[in-house]
Amino acid sequence: xxxxxxxxxxxxxxxxxxxxxxxxxxxxxxxxxxxxxxxxxxxxxxxxxxxxxxxxxxxxxxxxxxxxxxxxxxxxxxxxxxxxxxxxxxxxxxxxxxxxxxxxxxxxxxxxxxxxxxxxxxxxxxxxxxxxxxxxxxxxxxxxxxxxxxxxxxxxxxxxxxxxxxxxxxxxxxxxxxxxxxxxxxxxxxxxxxxxxxxxxxxxxxxxxxxxxxxxxxxxxxxxxxxxxxxxxxxxxxxxxxxxxxxxxxxxxxxxxxxxxxxxxxxxxxxxxxxxxxxxxxxxxxxxxxxxxxxxxxxxxxxxxxxxxxxxxxxxxxxxxxxxxxxxxxxxxx
Amino acid sequence: xxxxxxxxxxxxxxxxxxxxxxxxxxxxxxxxxxxxxxxxxxxxxxxxxxxxxxxxxxxxxxxxxxxxxxxxxxxxxxxxxxxxxxxxxxxxxxxxxxxxxxxxxxxxxxxxxxxxxxxxxxxxxxxxxxxxxxxxxxxxxxxxxxxxxxxxxxxxxxxxxxxxxxxxxxxxxxxxxxxxxxxxxxxxxxxxxxxxxxxxxxxxxxxxxxxxxxxxxxxxxxxxxxxxxxxxxxxxxxxxxxxxxxxxxxxxxxxxxxxxxxxxxxxxxxxxxxxxxxxxxxxxxxxxxxxxxxxxxxxxxxxxxxxxxxxxxxxxxxxxxxxxxxxxxxxxxxxxxxxxxxxxxxxxxxxxxxxxxxxxxxxxxxxxxxxxxxxxxxxxxxxxxxxxxxxxxxxxxxxxxxxxxxxxxxxxxxxxxxxxxxxxxxxxxxxxxxxxxxxxxxxxxxxxxxxxxxxxxxxxxxxxxxxxxxxxxxxxxxxxxxxxxxxxxxxxxxxxxxxxxxxxxxxxxxxxx
Numbered sequence: 049x050x051x052x053x054x055x056x057x058x059x060x061x062x063x064x065x066x067x068x069x070x071x072x073x074x075x076x077x078x079x080x081x082x083x084x085x086x087x088x089x090x091x092x093x094x095x096x097x098x099x100x101x102x103x104x105x106x107x108x109x110x111x112x113x114x115x116x117x118x119x120x121x122x123x124x125x126x127x128x129x130x131x132x133x134x135x136x137x138x139x140x141x142x143x144x145x146x147x148x149x150x151x152x153x154x155x156x157x158x159x160x161x162x163x164x165x166x167x168x169x170x171x172x173x174x175x176x177x178x179x180x181x182x183x184x185x186x187x188x189x190x191x192x193x194x195x196x197x198x199x200x201x202x203x204x205x206x207x208x209x210x211x212x213x214x215x216x217x218x219x220x221x222x223x224x225x226x227x228x229x230x231x232x233x234x235x236x237x238x239x240x241x242x243x244x245x246x247x248x249x250x251x252x253x254x255x256x257x258x259x260x261x262x263x264x265x266x267x268x269x270x271x272x273x274x275x276x277x278x279x280x281x282x283x284x285x286x287x288x289x290x291x292x293x294x295x296x297x298x299x300x301x302x303x304x305x306x307x308x309x310x311x312x313x314x315x316x317x318x319x320x321x322x323x324x325x326x327x328x329x330x331x332x333x334x335x336x337x338x339x340x341x342x343x344x345x346x347x348x349x350x351x352x353x354x355x356x357x358x359x360x361x362x363x364x365x366x367x368x369x370x371x372x373x374x375x376x377x378x379x380x381x382x
Numbered sequence: 383x384x385x386x387x388x389x390x391x392x393x394x395x396x397x398x399x400x401x402x403x404x405x406x407x408x409x410x411x412x413x414x415x416x417x418x419x420x421x422x423x424x425x426x427x428x429x430x431x432x433x434x435x436x437x438x439x440x441x442x443x444x445x446x447x448x449x450x451x452x453x454x455x456x457x458x459x460x461x462x463x464x465x466x467x468x469x470x471x472x473x474x475x476x477x478x479x480x481x482x483x484x485x486x487x488x489x490x491x492x493x494x495x496x497x498x499x500x501x502x503x504x505x506x507x508x509x510x511x512x513x514x515x516x517x518x519x520x521x522x523x524x525x526x527x528x529x530x531x532x533x534x535x536x537x538x539x540x541x542x543x544x545x546x547x548x549x550x551x552x553x554x555x556x557x558x559x560x561x562x563x564x565x566x567x568x569x570x571x572x573x574x575x576x577x578x579x580x581x582x583x584x585x586x587x588x589x590x591x592x593x594x595x596x597x598x599x600x601x602x603x604x605x606x607x608x609x610x611x612x613x614x615x616x617x618x619x620x621x622x623x624x625x626x627x628x629x630x631x632x633x634x635x636x637x638x639x640x641x642x643x644x645x646x647x648x649x650x651x652x653x654x655x656x657x658x659x660x661x662x663x664x665x666x667x668x669x670x671x672x673x674x675x676x677x678x679x680x681x682x683x684x685x686x687x688x689x690x691x692x693x694x695x696x697x698x699x700x701x702x703x704x705x706x707x708x709x710x711x712x713x714x715x716x717x718x719x720x721x722x723x724x725x726x727x728x729x730x731x732x733x734x735x736x737x738x739x740x741x742x743x744x745x746x747x748x749x750x751x752x753x754x755x756x757x758x759x760x761x762x763x764x765x766x767x768x769x770x771x772x773x774x775x776x777x778x779x780x781x782x783x784x785x786x787x788x789x790x791x792x793x794x795x796x797x798x799x800x801x802x803x804x805x806x807x808x809x810x811x812x813x814x815x816x817x818x819x820x821x822x823x824x825x826x827x828x829x830x831x832x833x834x835x836x837x838x839x840x841x842x843x844x845x846x847x848x849x850x851x852x853x854x855x856x857x858x859x860x861x862x863x864x865x866x867x868x869x870x871x872x873x874x875x876x877x878x879x880x881x882x883x884x885x886x887x888x889x890x891x892x893x894x895x
Contacts, residue, residue, distance in 0.1 A: 062786065
């Protein structure tokens with residue numbers, strides 16, 4: 049043993065062997081299996097499920113939420129959270145509806161929707177990064193603030209009468225059954241996946257979530273990265289507001305009610321650690337598919353909405369608890 | 383094992399060990415942390431466990447306290463085999479540990495910390511507060527600690543927290559006390575108090591496992607020793623039978639130069655000038671110059687403001703006044719990112735919190751500040767990253783299973799190497815090392831010193847904050863002594879003595895030059 053102790057530079061391999069085993073044990077694979085099972089269950093449950101137009105319809109259950117979930121995933125990986133996203137959607141939608149009264153056209157409406165989203169994100173970001181307040185508290189506050197503004201403007205009224213070309217953003221199809229929203233979802237998933245997993249910025253996001261102090265001590269501009277993430281989350285909420293308003297064709301102050309929890313659920317179900325530091329966009333995409341299919345499948349069976357939330361809640365707890373349960377059982381057997 | 387020679391020695395070794403480990407093996411993915419380790423602890427005796435960082439000491443402590451399960455081997459208490467599937471099981475069997483950084487709860491009172499998990503219960507199963515406070519007072523008095531059991535732990539210093547940890551050990555009627563570098567954060571006076579306490583525990587018949595890197599204290603309080611090297615037990619015996627040099631050789635497996643590396647000063651042009659640096663509370667009026675290839679030591683007592691100043695120089699905090707020139711040009715440093723961009727890097731004292739991102743792989747830690755160089759228009763290039771990380775890891779003789787291993791799985795000395803590699807990869811002009819060898823073993827220490835000398839010879843300027851006088855004297859070309867946030871004295875290496883340093887740091891005026 050001591051003969052090998054001569055201090056010559058040792059070669060250190062890049063990676064340990066066993067990459068295959070790591071993929072087999074990954075969260076994404078487990079989630080994918082669940083997605084397939086739910087898909088099969090849906091085909092058994094209803095003969096109409098496999099119809100292409102039905103499947104296409106099913107995607108509307110998750111596309112808008114998933115757009116926000118991508119940005120939220122980055123924010124949660126960096127150790128922050130934004131619970132005001134549904135409030136931002138309401139305020140952005142209200143602003144568009146208000147502008148509509150002055151005859152603003154589709155490009156103007158889109159600009160206003162995205163602009164309000166960015167402004168709300170900036171407001172959250174400044175409070176968190178400049179004043180150093182905890183994001184969960186700030187965004188619980190702005191959640192009520194943004195939606196409250198929407199209630200003040202609208203009361204129990206609604207804005208209607210969006211133009212047809214605007215409605216295309218929520219109801220239009222690009223080719224055959226591929227809707228504009230579905231295409232947008234795919235493009236955004238690719239962009240966010242690339243940003244998180246293949247860029248320096250993405251590496252900084254993971255680093256900050258693991259240890260913000262050491263990240264700062266390593267020369268990363270922690271506050272700037274977080275500010276960008278809040279802006280992105282606001283912007284994505286603005287995009288979701290445009291799509292949702294276009295699809296519904298009207299704005300009520302209760303629009304996108306309780307979406308923030310569904311979006312956070314989607315992110316966590318996708319394997320993003322709520323404590324920050326780990327996760328993947330692929331996981332969030334599969335989680336979006338799972339949640340969308342469950343909602344749609346139960347809808348085909350005429351199951352009431354409350355049962356759907358019970359099912360989603362149970363699924364979340366089950367998927368999080370199962371791997372840990374297996375680990376405990378394995379240890380108990382030794 | 384080599385105790386065959388002293389069979390007839392009249393040493394009062396109790397016939398039966400309280401705790402005996404045999405054939406303990408523990409492997410982690412890619413690393414064998416312990417293989418076939420033997421250890422016996424006897425009542426009323428202090429056994430010193432020595433070994434370099436990464437020799438397996440911490441793994442053993444975790445097995446003893448039920449945090450890790452061994453893959454193979456037996457644990458016996460009083461001759462009967464036992465398992466510690468949980469930390470509670472170990473504690474119930476009478477094994478308790480006092481860690482380097484005490485695992486206590488700042489928001490609870492002294493008494494609550496002492497009795498956490500086994501508080502005396504009154505009616506309805508509620509905590510018997512009066513009984514608990516009285517019991518805590520009793521134990522504290524027994525160990526000579528003048529603490530109020532109702533004080534919140536937050537208000538205590540590190541030394542007092544150690545006393546609370548020890549009181550906790552006594553409250554669960556521990557028979558085996560594991561002390562993992564208990565003196566690492568203590569002052570000299572506090573260390574003396576700890577020694578007395580260890581003597582008291584000994585006379586109470588406790589078996590003590592004492593882990594330390596400091597040989598003076600091992601020879602002061604230990605009765606026996608056990609040496610670990612690369613996860614194996616290489617020797618054990620009585621302290622009286624070995625010398626310090628023999629012990630070091632056993633640890634390292636070769637003779638270690640206690641002499642610092644030979645350096646010839648080839649100091650070049652001025653590279654860094656600090657003028658009038660001040661902070662509202664931490665330091666004031668800091669002026670000095672640093673030359674290319676120079677090692678400048680910063681000595682002072684704990685709390686003299688050295689680390690605070692260095693962190694301001696690195697842009698973590700902002701100075702209220704003062705200017706920095708690099709290569710003669712004024713440099714504004716408002717954030718670590720700016721400091722790095724201008725060639726100043728900082729290896730912090732607190733590795734775990736400020737230095738390494740322990741959950742992330744080695745290569746990602748190393749390339750973190752150099753991503754701009756390894757990437758193309760913002761996109762990662764893994765091949766370049768691995769190449770850069772390999773260059774610096776191998777240069778620092780890093781011991782790791784693979785470059786994608788999380789840094790947290792490495793020993794303290796190797797984590798420090800990762801942090802240093804991270805900064806060298808940025809090709810800095812000035813590297814600030816804050817207590818670079820604190821808590822790392824003799825072998826790694828010598829390696830860090832040799833490396834520091836090598837860097838200086840290549841023209842890198844080094845600022846070394848250290849509280850160890852031999853290190854300051856052995857490595858520095860010049861020494862600045864800080865006291866109460868100000869520069870108290872500046873010395874050249876020639877003719878500098880420990881006495882001069884201590885006087886300057888403590889504020890005594892020198893009578894004659």
